[in-house]
Amino acid sequence: MHVMVVGGAGYIGSHTVRQLLEAGHQVTVLDNLSSGHREALASQAKLVVADLLDYAALKSALHIAQPDAVIHFAALIEVGESMRDPGRYYLNNVAGSVNLFQAVVETRKVPVVFSSTAAVYGDAANTPIPEDAPKQPSSAYGHSKLMVEQILRDFGTAHGLPYTVLRYFNVCGAHPDHTIGEDHPNKTHLIELALLTALGQREKMFINGTDYPTPDGTCVRDYVHVVDLADAHLLAVQALIGGAESGKAYNVGLGYGFSVRQVLDATDAVVGTPLHREEGPRRPGDPASLVADSSRIKAELGFLPQFTDLRAIVQTAWDWHRTHPHGFEGQ
Numbered sequence: 001m002h003v004m005v006v007g008g009a010g011y012i013g014s015h016t017v018r019q020l021l022e023a024g025h026q027v028t029v030l031d032n033l034s035s036g037h038r039e040a041l042a043s044q045a046k047l048v049v050a051d052l053l054d055y056a057a058l059k060s061a062l063h064i065a066q067p068d069a070v071i072h073f074a075a076l077i078e079v080g081e082s083m084r085d086p087g088r089y090y091l092n093n094v095a096g097s098v099n100l101f102q103a104v105v106e107t108r109k110v111p112v113v114f115s116s117t118a119a120v121y122g123d124a125a126n127t128p129i130p131e132d133a134p135k136q137p138s139s140a141y142g143h144s145k146l147m148v149e150q151i152l153r154d155f156g157t158a159h160g161l162p163y164t165v166l167r168y169f170n171v172c173g174a175h176p177d178h179t180i181g182e183d184h185p186n187k188t189h190l191i192e193l194a195l196l197t198a199l200g201q202r203e204k205m206f207i208n209g210t211d212y213p214t215p216d217g218t219c220v221r222d223y224v225h226v227v228d229l230a231d232a233h234l235l236a237v238q239a240l241i242g243g244a245e246s247g248k249a250y251n252v253g254l255g256y257g258f259s260v261r262q263v264l265d266a267t268d269a270v271v272g273t274p275l276h277r278e279e280g281p282r283r284p285g286d287p288a289s290l291v292a293d294s295s296r297i298k299a300e301l302g303f304l305p306q307f308t309d310l311r312a313i314v315q316t317a318w319d320w321h322r323t324h325p326h327g328f329e330g331q
């Protein structure tokens with residue numbers, strides 16, 4: 001099949017492109033390269049540089065590619081920035097998605113798989129979190145994703161657009177061959193920051209809060225490996241093309257979590273030296289615990305994560321960072 005991967009030059013997108021190509025599929029990437037990297041794409045993937053706000057360019061790209069499915073990753077993803085500049089988030093993430101879905105229904109009404117997030121749940125009362133838990137985003141970022149879920153429902157009802165929503169928990173790791181990995185313009189993620197600290201690019205690690213109601217007082221998150229997440233997209237696309245029910249949302253996570261201290265213990269073990277840690281105050285907006293109930297995707301799509309051990313996950317990220325200390329820059 002031919003898949004258009006929107007935002008395919010980014011972290012999760014580029015890993016999904018890799019999996020699609022390895023499975024023998026044809027890929028067209030549409031990306032504005034605002035945070036993605038041309039270097040993250042294999043030459044077999046056709047790249048169209050275009051912005052989601054450019055409706056004519058979207059229609060033309062869809063018309064030329066004639067894809068069998070669309071996977072939509074393109075979005076701004078920083079919670080803190082979304083609170084400082086919500087307009088940019090709603091414009092990019094919401095208006096951009098409306099443009100994409102409109103262009104899809106006007107050119108070729110093919111299945112769409114949409115990247116959503118655990119941030120739609122906000123500070124969930126109970127974990128593990130099932131898909132039908134209350135949706136109370138605590139950031140403009142989370143709201144923007146939840147709005148797009150609603151927009152997809154409406155496109156499904158009005159136009160019969162087939163779609164699946166994947167809600168990611170904490171995505172981490174890198175392709176085991178360490179040719180692609182995480183490289184965001186602003187680094188905020190725990191594992192990436194720890195490994196850059198190990199490389200001497202930062203002085204120490206701050207633990208954001210030690211007084212949470214969790215076993216060791218630090219926040220617990222469900223860390224899903226990016227290659228497993230990429231596989232989840234292939235499963236979702238294949239199911240939709242095979243006629244599976246449209247309009248489903250699936251949590252993508254391991255189903256169990258690790259605390260900040262456990263993650264830092266794992267990075268210490270992988271890099272072979274303890275990082276300097278400093279305990280600090282809570283980071284505003286951080287829920288104590290976010291763990292997926294991922295039983296639905298396992299049962300219905302056959303999702304079977306391969307990276308279930310925290311050290312093995314961190315090892316893949318470390319192999320990427322130590323071989324690319326400045327990311328894709330200079331490649």
Ligand code: UDP
Pocket residue numbers: 170188189190191193205206207208209219220221260283286
């Ligand atoms: N965290 C931390 N120190 C850091 C970066 C993150 O203690 O330098 C904590 C953060 O407050 C959260 C957890 O690690 O509790 C995971 O944060 P991350 O930004 O990786 O992902 P999020 O859960 O916010 O999507």
